[in-house]
Amino acid sequence: MKKIVIVTGHYGSGKTNFSANLAIKLASEGKKVTVADLDLVNPYFRSADFAELFKQHDIELAAPMYANTNLDIPAISFDLERIAEAEGYLIVDVGGDDAGATALGRYADRFNTYLDKIEMVYVVNMYRYLTERPEDAIEFMKDIQYTSHMKHTVLVNNSNLGDETTPKVIEDSVGYAEKISEMTGLPLMYTVVSCKGGVNVPNPLKADVYVRKLWEI
Numbered sequence: 696m697k698k699i700v701i702v703t704g705h706y707g708s709g710k711t712n713f714s715a716n717l718a719i720k721l722a723s724e725g726k727k728v729t730v731a732d733l734d735l736v737n738p739y740f741r742s743a744d745f746a747e748l749f750k751q752h753d754i755e756l757a758a759p760m761y762a763n764t765n766l767d768i769p770a771i772s773f774d775l776e777r778i779a780e781a782e783g784y785l786i787v788d789v790g791g792d793d794a795g796a797t798a799l800g801r802y803a804d805r806f807n808t809y810l811d812k813i814e815m816v817y818v819v820n821m822y823r824y825l826t827e828r829p830e831d832a833i834e835f836m837k838d839i840q841y842t843s844h845m846k847h848t849v850l851v852n853n854s855n856l857g858d859e860t861t862p863k864v865i866e867d868s869v870g871y872a873e874k875i876s877e878m879t880g881l882p883l884m885y886t887v888v889s890c891k892g893g894v895n896v897p898n899p900l901k902a903d904v905y906v907r908k909l910w911e912i
Contacts, residue, residue, distance in 0.1 A: 728783055833875060852871075
């Protein structure tokens with residue numbers, strides 16, 4: 696895995712939960728991990744909500760200055776050059792669709808300096824409204840690339856139905872993810888497994904659900 700992992704996707708695809716699980720996985724392997732919250736447009740489901748969780752796993756959090764306040768002001772304070780050159784990993788949680796891609800685009804020149812160290816992930820969810828078809832998911836992907844001035848390098852299949860996710864729900868999504876991979880030429884990095892029971896999928900990533908529901912916030 697490359698040193699900088701930029702996580703993007705459609706709203707509700709599960710980017711933030713995937714970012715948290717990937718960070719904890721790397722930290723559990725003894726890696727130094729920093730998570731940067733670049734979700735400047737969504738007051739819910741952002742990595743800044745996980746400050747205590749990350750602290751428990753010795754994960755550094757770089758969040759916007761006004762995260763978890765009534766202000767949503769784009770103020771980023773992490774030192775990309777320091778993180779890129781130091782030991783460990785940087786995971787960047789980007790907001791959904793064009794709005795999140797716009798925030799990422801502000802840093803495209805800096806990120807593109809480190810292309811050999813960057814993995815740009817596109818998270819897909821077959822069960823999310825507007826991305827049920829591979830063609831639709833790819834259109835959102837192209838919009839993100841156009842707006843951010845960066846190119847995706849890998850896919851993550853995070854297809855799920857929340858609390859109703861079963862092994863079959865995940866297994867039924869593999870063909871969808873593989874079709875996107877075939878149509879884009881992007882390899883499938885992980886299929887996220889967020890339910891109990893045996894699941895037969897390629898490159899599984901066992902994940903806990905850390906994102907709270909709106910009524911639990």
